[in-house]
Amino acid sequence: MGGKAEKGTPKYIANKIKAKGLQKLRWYCQMCQKQCRDENGFKCHTMSESHQRQLLIFADNASKYIDDFSKEFADGYLELLSRQFGTKRVNANKVYQDYISHRDHLHMNATQWETLTDFVKWLGREGKCVVDETEKGWFVAYIDRDPATIAALEAKAKKEKLDKDDQERMLEFIQKQVERGKKEDMDEPKYTELKRESSQERLTLNLTLKRKVEGEINIVKVKTNFIQLGLN
Numbered sequence: 001m002g003g004k005a006e007k008g009t010p011k012y013i014a015n016k017i018k019a020k021g022l023q024k025l026r027w028y029c030q031m032c033q034k035q036c037r038d039e040n041g042f043k044c045h046t047m048s049e050s051h052q053r054q055l056l057i058f059a060d061n062a063s064k065y066i067d068d069f070s071k072e073f074a075d076g077y078l079e080l081l082s083r084q085f086g087t088k089r090v091n092a093n094k095v096y097q098d099y100i101s102h103r104d105h106l107h108m109n110a111t112q113w114e115t116l117t118d119f120v121k122w123l124g125r126e127g128k129c130v131v132d133e134t135e136k137g138w139f140v141a142y143i144d145r146d147p148a149t150i151a152a153l154e155a156k157a158k159k160e161k162l163d164k165d166d167q168e169r170m171l172e173f174i175q176k177q178v179e180r181g182k183k184e185d186m187d188e189p190k191y192t193e194l195k196r197e198s199s200q201e202r203l204t205l206n207l208t209l210k211r212k213v214e215g216e217i218n219i220v221k222v223k224t225n226f227i228q229l230g231l232n
């Protein structure tokens with residue numbers, strides 16, 4: 001992907017700097033990628049017309065370089081994070097160490113972030129990760145923005161809401177039945193027991209109402225076990 005950039009373009013220079021791993025060599029002009037032999041050679045180089053011209057080009061495009069480097073760094077970091085850990089919470093520095101262990105990685109000193117903490121905070125602000133700071137440093141958890149994942153989550157939430165609405169309607173219906181029962185009865189219900197049969201995840205509502213009818217005491221048992229909870 002790097003070989004196609006036209007010579008002299010920011011992408012071209014970015015690729016060249018990246019290939020060199022942004023080495024901090026002595027008497028090395030990073031901007032021109034020129035190695036000088038000694039201090040005197042370096043001084044001569046910085047006075048040269050080619051260096052001065054390069055300096056002007058770089059000054060015009062400095063923010064563009066930094067944007068490109070920053071995007072590439074963030075993309076690489078997030079790609080590694082999501083591939084290796086999915087949406088699991090993980091130490092930000094561990095991911096960073098993995099990232100910089102790869103050859104041709106982009107160094108953070110070429111990006112807009114001065115420290116890993118700056119970068120992690122940015123990930124949080126941009127909604128790319130859930131981030132939190134602990135005594136062991138910053139942790140990150142990738143937020144999956146894949147359209148298919150989002151669609152699946154939305155469908156699940158919608159279904160849960162429908163199930164919840166059904167449950168609420170049913171509970172409301174039962175509540176009304178109970179209220180009506182109370183009004184009709186001379187006595188209060190003896191007890192109301194809510195029991196869940198754990199194996200079937202069913203809610204069983206046993207209502208035992210004591211009712212006096214013409215002086216006789218009848219026990220009326222109402223069993224409703226048709227409420228299916230969406231807990232699977």
Ligand SMILES: [Zn+2]
Binds near residue numbers: 029033045046054
């Ligand atoms: Zn130079």
